[in-house]
Amino acid sequence: MGRRRAAQDARRGREFEAFVAGAAGRLLHAATLLTAEPPDDNPRARRLLTLSLAHTYACWDRLRGEDPYDRARQYLATRFSRAAWHQYGSLGALGRTRPHPDSPLARLSPQERLILVLRLYEGVAEEQAAALLGLPTERVHAICDRATATLLHPPRGPAPTVLEAKVASP
Amino acid sequence: MNRIEREAAARRIMERTPPSVPPELYAEVVRRGGRMLRRRTAAVRLMWLLLFAATVTFVVWALLAQPWVEPPSETTPPLTGW
Numbered sequence: 001m002g003r004r005r006a007a008q009d010a011r012r013g014r015e016f017e018a019f020v021a022g023a024a025g026r027l028l029h030a031a032t033l034l035t036a037e038p039p040d041d042n043p044r045a046r047r048l049l050t051l052s053l054a055h056t057y058a059c060w061d062r063l064r065g066e067d068p069y070d071r072a073r074q075y076l077a078t079r080f081s082r083a084a085w086h087q088y089g090s091l092g093a094l095g096r097t098r099p100h101p102d103s104p105l106a107r108l109s110p111q112e113r114l115i116l117v118l119r120l121y122e123g124v125a126e127e128q129a130a131a132l133l134g135l136p137t138e139r140v141h142a143i144c145d146r147a148t149a150t151l152l153h154p155p156r157g158p159a160p161t162v163l164e165a166k167v168a169s170p
Numbered sequence: 171m172n173r174i175e176r177e178a179a180a181r182r183i184m185e186r187t188p189p190s191v192p193p194e195l196y197a198e199v200v201r202r203g204g205r206m207l208r209r210r211t212a213a214v215r216l217m218w219l220l221l222f223a224a225t226v227t228f229v230v231w232a233l234l235a236q237p238w239v240e241p242p243s244e245t246t247p248p249l250t251g252w
Contacts, residue, residue, distance in 0.1 A: 013200075016200075017196060020196050020199065024191045025188065028191050029188045029189055032189045039187045039190075040189065042189055045189070046192060046195070049195070050195065050198050050199055050202065051202070053199040053203070054199050054200075054202035054203035054206060055203070055206070056203070057199060057200060057202075057204070057206075057207070058206040058207045058210065060203075104183045104184060116184070120184065121181065121184045121185070148177060149176075151180050151183060152171075152176060152180060152183075
């Protein structure tokens with residue numbers, strides 16, 4: 001019993017290490033885009049990635065053929081949207097969560113960043129993204145269009161802070 | 171600029187400058203994930219233990235109290251001095 005358990009643990013460790021080696025770079029890039037931090041200084045994105053990969057590790061044996069990358073991405077997205085929801089309007093919005101101007105998505109609100117990253121960077125289908133975030137498909141479509149337009153044709157002036165972004169987004 | 175071109179341009183903007191993965195990430199992930207797994211296992215064990223204890227308690231109480239036996243009647247006075 002003990003030896004079989006140890007062999008199973010070792011196999012799981014190898015599989016998970018291969019998964020992390022393959023997926024961590026892309027997921028960290030997505031997380032850095034979400035948190036709008038510069039690529040070389042991204043503590044919040046790293047924390048988000050660590051938590052979602054740890055969650056994937058904890059349910060590795062119960063995946064039953066489901067794609068672990070998909071699972072990690074889902075956890076990342078839902079955790080980010082929950083955190084963004086809590087930081088709206090609270091004291092956290094004033095200081096540490098302001099988007100860094102070096103990030104390409106600094107002008108977008110957290111929800112716009114989330115939808116843009118899921119739809120365009122990760123290539124998740126509109127229906128799946130809508131189901132994941134609990135929004136109607138049309139709304140995801142509209143937010144994605146608006147975020148793309150803001151990204152390609154940024155309005156003049158300095159990047160808005162989180163508080164202004166909150167007022168601007170309905 | 172149609173929709174496909176716009177989306178491709180947005181993708182190009184987002185794919186610039188990928189961050190480098192920190193080398194200590196894997197160890198940290200395994201540490202946290204292992205802790206979550208151990209806590210989950212402990213919680214499941216505790217639940218089973220509680221269920222078992224509750225079952226044992228109920229069986230012992232039922233055997234002692236025997237609630238299915240009709241209690242002796244208390245309304246009729248006992249026949250004494252017959």
